[in-house]
Structure formats: C-alpha cells, structure tokens
Amino acid sequence: MPRFAHIFEAAADTLNAYYQAVAEVNIDSLMGLWIDEEFVSCICADGSHLHGLESIRAGLQIQLEAAPVSIEPLDIRVYDSLGTVVYAIAEAHRPADPKATPAMVFTTYVMVHERGEWRIAHIHASPMPNEAASQFATKMRHGQGSLH
Template sequence: MPRFARLFEAAADTLNAFYQTVADGSIDALMALWIDEEFASYVHAGGAHWHGVDQIRAGLVAAANAHTLPTAIEPLDVRVYDSLGTVVYTVAEAHRLPEPLAQPRMVYTTYVMVHERGEWRIAHIHASPMPEETASEFAAKIRHGQGALH
C-alpha cells in the first residue's frame, strides 16, 4: 500500500470527528478540528458567513443558542476529491434540529481539509440547503429504506 493511502483516510477521521462533536454538542471540541488560521471560513446553511476561527466560534455559539445548529448530521452521499495536502468532501446531509418533531433539513455541504503539522484540519465549510425537489427525493428514498445511493 502506498504511504499516502493512510494519509487520506485520516482526513475521513476528521470529518467523522466533526459529525461526532456536532452530536455531542461541544463547541470546544468542534473548534479543535479547525485550522489555526484566520483564513478559515464557514458558510452556514442558514446563510451566515463566518471568517476566522474567532468569528466561526461566535457564530456557532449564536446558532446553538438560537437552536439552528443541528444536533446530528447524517451523511447521505459522500464524494471525495483529494490531492497531496488537501481533501475536499462534497456531502448530501440530513441535519437534525433540536426540535423533536422537526423534519431534518436537507443540505449540501462541502468540507475542505488541509494537512497541517501532521493532522488534517478543517479550513472551510460551505453548507447550503438542497432545492426542495432534490430534498424530497432523498427523503423518499430514506423513508422507503433504499438508502441515499439507490
């Protein structure tokens, strides 16, 4: 196996850690996954744009307080594009909100991971709501137990 094969698997570990920290509700653990640079950016599915780790933290805290931060994210379809120092994930996701009876919000999210000091870190997230027709198709497949890729 080539040496770099494990390198890209580790980027998936960072994405999985992101999903887990969202479920745990820990902003500190979530922020530990980000690159330590001011060029980090996050476009929230609600439309907010946050630049730099301080603004990202403040935006996530505000979203959590407003109950617009998901309590769980379920990846439905994952595509991976990688190069030596960067991995990009494009993911169709179901975002579960704090309200127990609310339908999941269907979102397309792009994650950009960079390899920094031996670890994969999040440099950018861009999330946007799926068009209603596409979201309905994903939801119907999930309800019928077909999974997202059938």
C-alpha cells in the same frame, strides 16, 4: 503497504469528529478541528458568513445552542489531492426533537493536511432545492442508502 496509502482515510476521521462535536454541541472539540489560521471561513446553511476562528466559534456556538442538530451524511463525494481533501456531501440535519423534519443541506468541507493532521479550512453549506430534498427524503423514508 506504503505509509501514504492511508493518508486520506484520516481526513474522514476529522469529518466524523466534526459530526460528533456538532451532535454534542461541544464547541471546544469542534474548534479543535479547524486549521489554526485566520483565513478559515464558514458559510452556514442560513446564509451567514463567518470568517476567522473567533467569528466561527461565536457563530457556531449561537446556532448549535439555539437549535442542536445531528448530521446524517446521505451522499458523499470525495476529491483528494496531495495535502487537500474536499468533501461534497448531501446531509440531513436532524433537530433534537425526533418529530421535527430534518433540514436537507448540501455541504462542502475543505480539509488541509497540516503538521501530520487533517484540519478544516472551509465549510460551505446551502439548503437543498426542494426537488432534491424531496428525492433524498423519499430515499430516507424507504430505508434506502444514498446510492440506490
């Protein structure tokens, strides 16, 4: 099998590493996943806009330390082309308190292939509208996957 056949699978590894770093509130690991360029940006579900690596580090550190979460992907759409992968994902952001209600979020991750590795260039997260969040929550309560 040609080497390029597996190139996009590695982008999923970067996304999984992002989820793990968020769950562990490991800011150094989290920031190691971003492309080393000042044009990077992150629009958080709370509406804050973070531009540049230092702004993203500071903003995510404040958010994750104040309200740690684990992220559960519920529905994943992948769009890939040479050198770029875009993930459009419906996610449940679960607070550390297991009794708390998860926040339902639509998140887009833009990843670029740089020097043999997939790196995050942009994240855009938005709260789900109530109707969509209710539909996903119902599926979660009934143990159905996102594709049922």
